[in-house]
Amino acid sequence: MDTCALFHRYWALASESGYGDDLSGQIRRSHGRRPQHGSTANVYHGTFIPNGLEVAIKTFPSTLSGMGDGSEVLAGLKCIFREVHIWSKLRHENIVPMLGMSKDFECTISVISAWMPMGNAYDYVQNTNNDPRPLLRDIASGLGYLHGHELGPVVHGDLKGLNVLVSSDRRALLTDFGLASMNTSTFNMTVEAIRGGSYQWMAPELLDNCVATTESDVWAFGMTALELFTRAVPFPDCHSVANVVGSLILGRLPPRPTQESTQFRLTSTWWEICTSCWRRDPSRRPTVDEIAERVGRAMYDTAPASFTASSHAYAPTMDTMQSRLSFTGDGPRSAPITDNDNLLPCATLSGLADKILSLSFSPDGTQIASGSANGLICHWDVHRRAQVGPLSRGHQHWVRSVAFSPNGQWIASASYDGTVRTWDVHNGVQIGSSLQGHQGKVFSVAISPTGGGIASGSADKTIGLWDVQAGKQVCALVGHTDKVQSVSASQSRIFVSGSHDKTVRLWDARAREPVGRPFEGHTGMVWSVVFSPDGRQVVSSSQDGCLCVWDVRNSSRVRHRLEGHTDEVTSVAFSPCGRRLVSGSMDSNVFVWDAQSGARVGASLRGNAGWVRCVAFSPDDGRQIISGTEGGSICIWNERIH
Structure with missing residues (x-):
């Protein structure tokens, strides 16, 4: 039996039946990276040439290797195409997406899927x-x-x-x-x-x-x-x-x-x-x-485990609370709140917590908005440690980013469902229609100082600029070569963005064009970017475990590289005075830094609630630091100088 002819016959049959896209000639296998070996297949790292996307290449080397007779080869081919067929029918956020097939490697079948780092x-x-x-x-x-x-x-x-x-x-x-x-x-x-x-x-x-x-x-x-x-x-x-x-x-x-x-x-x-x-x-x-x-x-x-205050000269102490939400027919109500416990803020109707993806203080520092993986936006009273007002519902996927408007009357949100939405703070009702225009998940949202414009970063590699009053997209800024994970606004018309392409870029919202060259220095995707209060500096946090402080006027060098976290740094924020930075990491730590010297300040803040998704300083005096965690908790620390 001619095994190559048999292979091409079944390849044609699979292609005609729509088992998967033929990506032959479009995949480059990475050299120098060891493959993962399995009992029947090897998995290689590769790149989808048209857009540089990282992919996994699952190759079945023994299929046509001459082992066994023709009937065994035929059975092997059918089993592989059977796997491809089933996989091609699956579309879900918790299923690795299959991208297609290739016949470029080892004269056999390779299945191409998204790379999971x-x-x-x-x-x-x-x-x-x-x-x-x-x-x-x-x-x-x-x-x-x-x-x-x-x-x-x-x-x-x-x-x-x-x-x-x-x-x-x-x-x-x-x-x-x-x-x-x-x-x-x-x-x-x-x-x-x-x-x-x-x-x-x-x-x-x-x-x-x-x-x-x-x-x-x-x-x-x-x-x-x-x-x-x-x-x-x-x-x-x-x-x-x-x-x-x-x-x-x-x-x-x-x-x-x-x-x-x-x-x-x-x-x-x-x-x-x-x-x-x-x-x-x-x-x-x-x-x-x-x-x-x-x-x-x-x-x-x-x-949760207890937190022991540090004896450092600067010793923030953790003031964690709990607001366990139970539900009646009238909606959520808060159970008693105790110190030295975790605040479990976001809830579904069955009272379940979920990972906190984003936090934003109101301009007066009295309220916190949180966005979570269950698609809800919650509002919290900082002083009473309780939920206030109704839950904001409408997103069909993770709420990846929330931001209070400058006047504190509304909140903007960005979601994996591909939309940007605005919400009335007082009644939790969505204002107008959803802002739609991105062709992928929306990761981040930032509001202009006047409150008239919104910027959003998306998986479609663009930054969307939106007119709040008109409720429509003004333009899409193009320049990044991969997903735009974070955007932040300065007090002027300048926005900053951080991307999976490992760069940070400045943008002029009025001219609708990039400002200067990209900031290059990270070796991993950029998780978070933020301006200093005076707009002269930008700080970025990255998958590479570092923070970089950049001078806005000079994109050619990193002013400070802050190292200390042992895992990806997912979020960073400036204090209102601009003298402090706070960072949150997948190592479950929150660190405070001196923005001028780049030195660590005090002990790490560890809430024992899983790795940290987001951090923020209170806007009034910066005396409070908040973090949102994978474990569904908001931890609040009071900064006390001894």
Whole structure:
């Protein structure tokens, strides 16, 4: 049998059937980066040549290597195209997006997908600062999408930490659909049902050569949860596959780990979720929708660790509060607030917290607006430590950025749903129509000093300028070569932007053009940018773990490079006087810096609520610092000079 002719025949059939775009000739494989080797495929880093997008290249080198007879080659080809077919039907925020196929490498099939820089979930949680619970919520969401797919249930068949990737914004995305199956399939190549998987995550009924089901996926979810909480493969005491199989046959389940070994995160509620997934009778296991609901309730079911004040000369102390929201028919109400606790601000109707993505003080410093991953915007009274007014609803995805207007009467928001919206502070009602014009997620929003204009940064690589009163886009500023992650306004007509292309740029809003050359100095994407109060400096924070302070009049050099964080620096802000900077990082620390010397000031502020998404100084006197965290908490520190 001519294997090359067979390959090209099935390639043509797959292309005609719309299994995926043919990206042959458009992918460049990176040299000097070691591939990840699997049992049937190797994954290489590469670049999509037309726009420079980083991609993963999954290549199946043994397909046409001459191993086995023609029937084995044919079966192998069909299995690969089957995976491509199923993957091409999946579109969800917690599924790694497949971009297409290529036949440029090793004379075989390569599947092209988005590159996930944070790696897999198992490696990710080896850093104990990385909380597995948000990942498990995402995994449950992705699995729920598969099981409820419009074409019929899709069974993953091999769920485990290695088959979950983590995006740059720390979302979990399911990948590796080589063992997946679709009940109602339009796949037009006959192929035998695929059996296999990893024994430590395998439901006992699969040992009898049964085909994977949604119930066996649920079993695997429980094992994946245990894996990520303990940072170890399930059944760690079983030193061989035979021992694992023996334990499964005898009905022996993994013992509950110690609290210390899970960083006190695996609470009784979480353990009950795991054990319910491991019921021997598949029909008694919960559905993934039921799991998702229980995961939502369990998300932050743990007591925060205490905070010890520093003895440094400058010693900010953490004033953390809690406003646990319960709901009646009349809406949210606040439970009693106590000191030395976490404020869990944003809530769904079931009272669930979610990651805080953005914070903004009102101009008088009496209120805080927060945007979160559940699509809500909340308003908080700084002095009463309570939610005020209604929740602002309308966004269909993460609210990535919020900003108070200069007069404090309205709030602007930017969302992953691709829109910019404005909201009345007093009643929480959206003002006018959504501002639409971006062709991708909107990451950031900034308001001009007069309140008449809005700038927004988007995944479409542009900065949108909007007329607030007219409710329409004035123009789109083009210049960055990758996503625009952050925008900030000065007290004049100048805006600054930071991008995934690792640069910072200035823009003249009136002339609608860039000012000077790009600021170059970061080695990773730019997460956040902000002007100093006098407009003479810009500070940027980056994926490279550093902050850069730039002189606006001289874009050719970095004035200060601030180093100290051990992970990506996600947010930065100036104090109102311009003498201090505050930064928040994925290392879960908040640092204060001297803006003139670049030196660290005092101890790190650590709220024990997960890695930090956003930070801000209070606008009146800068005496308060706030941070929003992955754990759904707003931490407030009072700056006290001793």
